[in-house]
Amino acid sequence: MELLKQKILKDGVVKDGNVLKVDSFLNHQMDINLFKEIGKEFKRRFEGEEINKILTVEASGIGIACIVAQYFDVPVVFAKKNSTKNIAGDVYRASVQSFTHGRVYDVIVSKEYLNENDKVLVIDDFLANGCALMGLSEIIEESGAKFVGAGIVIEKGFQRGGDLIRSKGIRVESLAIIDNMSNGVIKFR
Ligand code: 5GP
Numbered sequence: 001m002e003l004l005k006q007k008i009l010k011d012g013v014v015k016d017g018n019v020l021k022v023d024s025f026l027n028h029q030m031d032i033n034l035f036k037e038i039g040k041e042f043k044r045r046f047e048g049e050e051i052n053k054i055l056t057v058e059a060s061g062i063g064i065a066c067i068v069a070q071y072f073d074v075p076v077v078f079a080k081k082n083s084t085k086n087i088a089g090d091v092y093r094a095s096v097q098s099f100t101h102g103r104v105y106d107v108i109v110s111k112e113y114l115n116e117n118d119k120v121l122v123i124d125d126f127l128a129n130g131c132a133l134m135g136l137s138e139i140i141e142e143s144g145a146k147f148v149g150a151g152i153v154i155e156k157g158f159q160r161g162g163d164l165i166r167s168k169g170i171r172v173e174s175l176a177i178i179d180n181m182s183n184g185v186i187k188f189r
Contacts, residue, residue: 001041001175005188007034008176014184026125027060035067042151043071045173049148051121053077057107057132065123077114079107079136092142094135099128107135116144127152130161157189
Protein backbone atom coordinates (compact mmCIF):
# COMPACT_ATOMS: atom_id res chain seq x y z
CA MET A 1 0.00 0.00 0.00
CA GLU A 2 1.89 3.01 -1.33
CA LEU A 3 0.36 5.66 0.95
CA LEU A 4 1.32 3.66 4.02
CA LYS A 5 4.84 3.02 2.78
CA GLN A 6 5.36 6.74 2.16
CA LYS A 7 4.09 7.49 5.66
CA ILE A 8 6.48 4.92 7.17
CA LEU A 9 9.42 6.39 5.25
CA LYS A 10 8.48 9.92 6.25
CA ASP A 11 7.54 9.45 9.91
CA GLY A 12 8.75 6.00 11.04
CA VAL A 13 11.75 5.89 13.37
CA VAL A 14 13.97 2.81 13.58
CA LYS A 15 14.89 2.04 17.19
CA ASP A 16 17.32 -0.41 18.76
CA GLY A 17 16.22 -4.04 18.87
CA ASN A 18 14.49 -4.08 15.49
CA VAL A 19 11.65 -1.89 16.71
CA LEU A 20 9.99 0.53 14.33
CA LYS A 21 8.36 3.44 16.13
CA VAL A 22 5.30 4.76 14.36
CA ASP A 23 3.77 6.67 17.25
CA SER A 24 2.97 9.75 15.17
CA PHE A 25 0.37 7.99 13.00
CA LEU A 26 -0.35 4.45 14.23
CA ASN A 27 0.51 3.62 17.84
CA HIS A 28 -0.07 6.78 19.86
CA GLN A 29 -1.45 9.57 17.69
CA MET A 30 -3.66 7.93 15.07
CA ASP A 31 -4.05 9.21 11.51
CA ILE A 32 -7.71 8.41 10.86
CA ASN A 33 -7.59 9.28 7.16
CA LEU A 34 -4.79 6.75 6.79
CA PHE A 35 -6.79 4.24 8.89
CA LYS A 36 -9.73 4.68 6.49
CA GLU A 37 -7.50 3.88 3.52
CA ILE A 38 -6.19 0.85 5.44
CA GLY A 39 -9.80 -0.25 6.01
CA LYS A 40 -10.64 0.06 2.32
CA GLU A 41 -7.52 -1.87 1.35
CA PHE A 42 -8.27 -4.79 3.71
CA LYS A 43 -11.85 -4.82 2.42
CA ARG A 44 -10.53 -5.03 -1.14
CA ARG A 45 -8.07 -7.81 -0.29
CA PHE A 46 -10.64 -9.92 1.56
CA GLU A 47 -13.45 -9.24 -0.93
CA GLY A 48 -15.61 -12.32 -1.43
CA GLU A 49 -14.69 -13.85 1.93
CA GLU A 50 -17.44 -14.37 4.44
CA ILE A 51 -16.43 -12.46 7.58
CA ASN A 52 -18.74 -11.72 10.49
CA LYS A 53 -16.27 -10.65 13.17
CA ILE A 54 -12.97 -8.86 13.55
CA LEU A 55 -10.62 -9.98 16.31
CA THR A 56 -7.65 -8.01 17.58
CA VAL A 57 -5.60 -7.65 20.74
CA GLU A 58 -5.44 -4.68 23.06
CA ALA A 59 -4.23 -2.03 23.02
CA SER A 60 -2.70 -0.94 19.73
CA GLY A 61 -4.89 -3.14 17.51
CA ILE A 62 -8.18 -1.71 18.73
CA GLY A 63 -8.22 1.65 16.97
CA ILE A 64 -7.24 0.15 13.62
CA ALA A 65 -9.70 -2.73 13.97
CA CYS A 66 -12.58 -0.35 14.71
CA ILE A 67 -12.01 1.72 11.58
CA VAL A 68 -11.46 -1.40 9.45
CA ALA A 69 -14.67 -2.93 10.83
CA GLN A 70 -16.72 -0.07 9.39
CA TYR A 71 -15.87 -1.33 5.90
CA PHE A 72 -16.87 -4.90 6.78
CA ASP A 73 -19.88 -3.81 8.84
CA VAL A 74 -19.08 -6.32 11.59
CA PRO A 75 -18.34 -6.08 15.33
CA VAL A 76 -14.85 -6.00 16.80
CA VAL A 77 -13.78 -8.25 19.65
CA PHE A 78 -10.45 -7.53 21.30
CA ALA A 79 -8.50 -10.04 23.31
CA LYS A 80 -7.79 -8.63 26.74
CA LYS A 81 -4.32 -8.78 28.21
CA ASN A 82 -4.62 -10.34 31.58
CA SER A 83 -2.14 -10.68 34.38
CA THR A 84 -4.28 -12.06 37.20
CA LYS A 85 -5.14 -15.74 37.25
CA ASN A 86 -8.51 -15.52 38.96
CA ILE A 87 -10.67 -13.99 36.28
CA ALA A 88 -14.37 -14.51 36.46
CA GLY A 89 -16.38 -16.12 33.71
CA ASP A 90 -15.87 -18.53 30.90
CA VAL A 91 -12.96 -17.51 28.67
CA TYR A 92 -10.59 -18.76 26.01
CA ARG A 93 -7.01 -18.12 27.01
CA ALA A 94 -3.61 -18.13 25.31
CA SER A 95 -0.11 -17.14 26.37
CA VAL A 96 1.77 -14.58 24.31
CA GLN A 97 5.41 -13.55 24.43
CA SER A 98 5.51 -9.79 23.97
CA PHE A 99 7.99 -8.62 21.34
CA THR A 100 8.21 -5.02 22.49
CA HIS A 101 8.13 -5.67 26.24
CA GLY A 102 9.93 -9.01 26.35
CA ARG A 103 7.57 -10.68 28.82
CA VAL A 104 4.86 -13.32 28.69
CA TYR A 105 1.25 -12.38 29.24
CA ASP A 106 -2.10 -14.12 28.86
CA VAL A 107 -4.78 -12.95 26.45
CA ILE A 108 -8.39 -13.83 27.06
CA VAL A 109 -11.62 -13.66 25.08
CA SER A 110 -15.02 -14.33 26.62
CA LYS A 111 -16.80 -17.38 25.22
CA GLU A 112 -19.83 -15.15 24.86
CA TYR A 113 -18.26 -13.30 21.94
CA LEU A 114 -16.61 -16.03 19.90
CA ASN A 115 -17.97 -19.42 18.89
CA GLU A 116 -18.16 -22.02 16.11
CA ASN A 117 -20.53 -19.87 14.04
CA ASP A 118 -17.97 -17.08 13.64
CA LYS A 119 -15.83 -16.35 10.58
CA VAL A 120 -12.99 -14.25 11.85
CA LEU A 121 -10.65 -11.69 10.35
CA VAL A 122 -7.76 -10.84 12.67
CA ILE A 123 -6.41 -7.30 12.46
CA ASP A 124 -3.16 -6.14 14.07
CA ASP A 125 -0.66 -3.33 13.72
CA PHE A 126 2.57 -5.37 13.50
CA LEU A 127 3.69 -8.87 12.70
CA ALA A 128 7.15 -9.60 14.12
CA ASN A 129 7.79 -13.06 15.57
CA GLY A 130 4.16 -14.03 15.24
CA CYS A 131 3.47 -14.64 18.95
CA ALA A 132 0.43 -12.37 19.16
CA LEU A 133 -1.08 -13.93 16.04
CA MET A 134 -0.33 -17.46 17.25
CA GLY A 135 -2.11 -16.69 20.52
CA LEU A 136 -5.17 -15.39 18.67
CA SER A 137 -5.04 -18.40 16.37
CA GLU A 138 -5.13 -20.74 19.40
CA ILE A 139 -8.15 -18.87 20.76
CA ILE A 140 -9.97 -19.05 17.40
CA GLU A 141 -9.20 -22.76 17.14
CA GLU A 142 -10.45 -23.44 20.66
CA SER A 143 -13.68 -21.54 19.93
CA GLY A 144 -14.37 -23.59 16.81
CA ALA A 145 -14.64 -20.42 14.71
CA LYS A 146 -13.19 -20.21 11.20
CA PHE A 147 -9.94 -18.25 10.85
CA VAL A 148 -10.50 -16.50 7.51
CA GLY A 149 -7.23 -14.58 7.56
CA ALA A 150 -5.08 -11.93 9.15
CA GLY A 151 -4.76 -8.32 8.04
CA ILE A 152 -1.49 -6.79 9.23
CA VAL A 153 -0.55 -3.15 8.79
CA ILE A 154 3.24 -3.58 9.01
CA GLU A 155 5.02 -6.92 8.70
CA LYS A 156 8.68 -7.09 9.56
CA GLY A 157 9.58 -9.65 6.91
CA PHE A 158 13.04 -10.22 8.35
CA GLN A 159 11.51 -11.74 11.49
CA ARG A 160 10.04 -15.22 11.57
CA GLY A 161 6.35 -14.50 12.20
CA GLY A 162 5.17 -14.23 8.59
CA ASP A 163 6.71 -17.57 7.58
CA LEU A 164 5.53 -19.24 10.77
CA ILE A 165 1.90 -18.18 10.38
CA ARG A 166 1.72 -18.80 6.61
CA SER A 167 3.25 -22.27 7.11
CA LYS A 168 0.18 -23.10 9.19
CA GLY A 169 -2.00 -22.41 6.17
CA ILE A 170 -3.27 -19.08 7.52
CA ARG A 171 -3.78 -16.34 4.96
CA VAL A 172 -1.80 -13.22 5.92
CA GLU A 173 -2.26 -9.93 4.08
CA SER A 174 0.29 -7.30 5.07
CA LEU A 175 -0.01 -3.78 3.71
CA ALA A 176 3.70 -3.01 4.05
CA ILE A 177 6.41 -5.63 4.40
CA ILE A 178 9.80 -4.41 5.59
CA ASP A 179 12.65 -6.67 4.56
CA ASN A 180 15.42 -4.69 6.13
CA MET A 181 15.84 -1.74 8.46
CA SER A 182 19.46 -2.04 9.52
CA ASN A 183 21.34 1.23 10.02
CA GLY A 184 18.01 3.00 10.21
CA VAL A 185 17.29 2.56 6.50
CA ILE A 186 13.91 1.00 5.73
CA LYS A 187 13.72 -1.30 2.71
CA PHE A 188 10.37 -2.69 1.62
CA ARG A 189 9.82 -6.01 -0.14
P1 5GP B 1 4.82 -10.54 17.48
O1 5GP B 1 3.88 -11.15 18.47
O2 5GP B 1 4.47 -10.82 16.05
O3 5GP B 1 6.27 -10.86 17.80
O4 5GP B 1 4.72 -8.98 17.69
C1 5GP B 1 3.53 -8.34 17.39
C2 5GP B 1 3.17 -7.31 18.41
O5 5GP B 1 4.30 -6.67 18.96
C3 5GP B 1 2.36 -6.23 17.73
O6 5GP B 1 1.02 -6.34 18.14
C4 5GP B 1 2.96 -4.93 18.18
O7 5GP B 1 2.18 -4.36 19.20
C5 5GP B 1 4.30 -5.28 18.74
N1 5GP B 1 5.42 -4.99 17.82
C6 5GP B 1 6.23 -5.89 17.25
N2 5GP B 1 7.21 -5.28 16.55
C7 5GP B 1 6.98 -3.96 16.65
C8 5GP B 1 7.65 -2.81 16.13
O8 5GP B 1 8.68 -2.87 15.43
N3 5GP B 1 7.12 -1.60 16.44
C9 5GP B 1 6.01 -1.47 17.22
N4 5GP B 1 5.57 -0.24 17.43
N5 5GP B 1 5.35 -2.54 17.74
C10 5GP B 1 5.83 -3.78 17.46
